[in-house]
Amino acid sequence: MNMETMSLVKSAREGEWPGRCRDCEVRGTSICSSLSLAGLDDLSRIGRIVHVQPGQTLLWEGDEADLVGNVLDGILKISNMTGDGREQIVGLLFPSDFLGRPFGDMQQQSVTALTAATVCVFRRGAFDTFSGTHDGVERALLDRTLQELDRARRWMLLLGRMSAVERVASLVIELIERVGAPDGGAVILPLSRQQMADLLGLTIETVSRSMTKFERAGLIELPGGRRIALRDEQALRRIAAG
């Protein structure tokens, strides 16, 4: 574990703990939903709340995997880098998602906050022990991991075989599904153009040009900033399907 992460963990105070696990905002949707009340109490004994600033990295690719947790609030990215610094975002973490690599010795990806975020973290060793002694946790992890694997593989199709406009259309659809209310009103995208580019394996300019193309074709509106409104969802979906 590096110094920065260390200080993050230390900075967590009992005082910041928002009640116990029983009152946790993601209790019903995170892996914790597999636990009994007694299990929740056991868990709250080994967990700590950590607040991270946008841009702060919780886990580093190549480091020892000694931290896992649940996202309570905010959005984080999971990313890989080439030797010379090119970055690919390989996953996003939203509230109630599980974070980190249980049962492994090395972190294969970095995890960095995109927005201010709150994470409930556990030391890997303590969590591994906990999951071994509480039924349902490993099964809940398995379900999530299988789902993540499906998602990652679907994204591989996008990265390997889709054109720029197809990629951008896919991302817009997915982001609006995942964060926004598609009521025709404008939604604020949670990602900058650079982050979208890092997810799509494109450059910022190509993402921007694709968005403009959609706007000129009447598929979306871009009222400025990161706001976006869907005008023709079906057409966008057709493009995204490839």
Next chain:
Amino acid sequence: MNMETMSLVKSAREGEWPGRCRDCEVRGTSICSSLSLAGLDDLSRIGRIVHVQPGQTLLWEGDEADLVGNVLDGILKISNMTGDGREQIVGLLFPSDFLGRPFGDMQQQSVTALTAATVCVFRRGAFDTFSGTHDGVERALLDRTLQELDRARRWMLLLGRMSAVERVASLVIELIERVGAPDGGAVILPLSRQQMADLLGLTIETVSRSMTKFERAGLIELPGGRRIALRDEQALRRIAAG
């Protein structure tokens, strides 16, 4: 389940069963290594051996996920397709790898044999029940799935951010690690150029040109057919690192 798969399952005979699970060639390396002898016997009651020809598809993207199993012999691909037929291979299955999607209702990818292959298959429902009643299976699946997820995400970096030569170098390194003896002698690649291209998100021509480039640079030798010999592994690794 489609007709082709159905007939495959039916075609499995008790007579083809090579002894019981106790004597299985991948017993020690597949998820079955988590089972007791009694567990193995239980498993052999619900499993069937299936032989597939190269090109035959065991599972179809979009179908109901009603078949899982272990690869005993051969190599299979996991792949996704766009609406208009572009293909991306998102994973390879080697002997002792687990195949299919447990605990899910829909197959997100197709699984197709690249070589003649032998697979030990289970009906999804029966396997799900089995894993729920035999300790260690879900945990073994979790370990494998986490590892697959790491591998998939690393591949996403390749697909999203690496150049053609970097991709090909990465694949050559990985294939030789996974199948071959790197003793300086020639190894036979298990993939055609088309399959390499589908794995790398490139065209067959670009793969071929990259290989020729490596040969001319003295990094590899291509004595014809699918044979390849490493001449300068370190240089190839440097290229693969990006």
Next chain:
DNA sequence: CGCGTTATTGATTAGTCTCAATTCAGGTGG
């Protein structure tokens, strides 16, 4: 040995990246 398939090589094109210049949005301080 001849045929069909697979792989290589070449010429050209298309799509995306790169580099560069504006424009825009949002926050700060006067």
Next chain:
DNA sequence: CCACCTGAATTGAGACTAATCAATAACGCG
């Protein structure tokens, strides 16, 4: 409250990589 300032986003022109189209060569198999 507004002008300014900064980082983000857009737009444009040109360069480059990989795809496409096309032809030849090598391989594997009967």
